[in-house]
Amino acid sequence: MKQLVVMDARGNVEAVLGCSEKSRTKTLEQGELWVVMPENGRVLPYGGGGVRCGSFRPGPDEAWYQVRLLEPGREGDSGAATPGESAGLSGDSSGNSSGNFPDTGDDLVLPVLSDLADLIAERRRTMPEGSYTTHLFSKGSGKIRKKTGEEAVELILAQDRQEIIGEAADLLYHTLVLLEQEGIRLEEVVRELGRRHSG
Ligand SMILES: N=c1c2ncn([C@@H]3O[C@H](COP(=O)(O)OP(=O)(O)OP(=O)(O)O)[C@@H](O)[C@H]3O)c2ncn1[C@@H]1O[C@H](COP(=O)(O)O)[C@@H](O)[C@H]1O
Structure with missing residues (x-):
């Protein structure tokens, strides 16, 4: 499984989740983001569903993809895979996007x-x-x-x-x-x- 860096429409990182062949195919077919929850490997629609992608492309190395959403982030959404959940994210409670960088944030610079x-x-x-x-x-x-x-x-x-x-x-x-x-x-x-x- 690869890592998936999810950016909102303005280019702020809002989550880092998983991406498998299945979630990638569903995303590309539907134009809506599907992700893998790293803790249980389940493929779920991001933000509970209906979150449209502007671009979906490989990162500069093999280990991850990056996706840019068309709409603003859905903070507080109670959907299945919400920003900041899982993947060991160190999100802060202020909603500041910098809090959503993973420990390996250097890779994103x-x-x-x-x-x-x-x-x-x-x-x-x-x-x-x-x-x-x-x-x-x-x-x-x-x-x-x-x-x-x-x-x-x-x-x-x-x-x-x-x-x-x-x-x-x-x-x-x-x-x-x-x-x-x-x-x-x-x-x-x-x-x-x-x-x-x-x-
Ligand atoms: N990273 C930035 C960014 N950083 C700072 N700013 C803007 O820089 C301005 C600095 O504030 P100031 O009070 O000094 O300036 P101002 O009074 O708004 O402007 P002036 O009248 O002085 O020109 C604010 O309006 C900020 O919104 C930015 N504007 C846009 N981006 C990014 O640029 C990308 C494209 O943005 P848009 O071009 O707005 O779509 C997106 O990814 C944005 O996140």
Whole structure:
């Protein structure tokens, strides 16, 4: 059985569950998410059923898949397989999506960043109404640089742990928008970090 990282429509991780050939086939046939409950191997509809998938694809290695849902998360839903259940998740009670990262959260760092970078690139191509990313691209490079600078300042002024995490997330997002605006791929930055790290 592989792991399945479930992301909501905005790209936040809301659960990590199991995926078998059977659950994958049912998901792809129906367009609605089916998962394997790791504790008993049962194949059940996610969130009690009817949760539609926007994309379902392999992760960067063989061990897992990632799925992005079309609708917002269903926190508090009493369905069969709800976010945060099972798979040894260390969810917090605040409903903060960061609490849904598994202990092996390191494995998700690049996939989540790279998925977000892809979504930002798509926003730039399609410029959908109501998207904050569209708003930034429509204002142009000056605005994006200014916002990135503001987020950097907000990060250095942040005091408590949760505030620092929130501001760092804002800064990472705006940095990705800036990179897209400049036609620089995230991989190029990661490669530079890798070169320094190994050198
Ligand atoms: N990760 C982010 C993200 N981080 C921060 N922000 C936005 O950044 C803004 C920062 O707040 P500010 O008060 O500084 O800015 P503001 O007053 O809203 O905006 P301005 O008028 O100053 O431009 C907020 O509006 C946040 O919603 C983000 N907006 C979008 N994303 C992700 O980007 C993806 C695409 O989102 P949309 O483009 O909105 O669909 C999704 O996965 C989102 O989760």
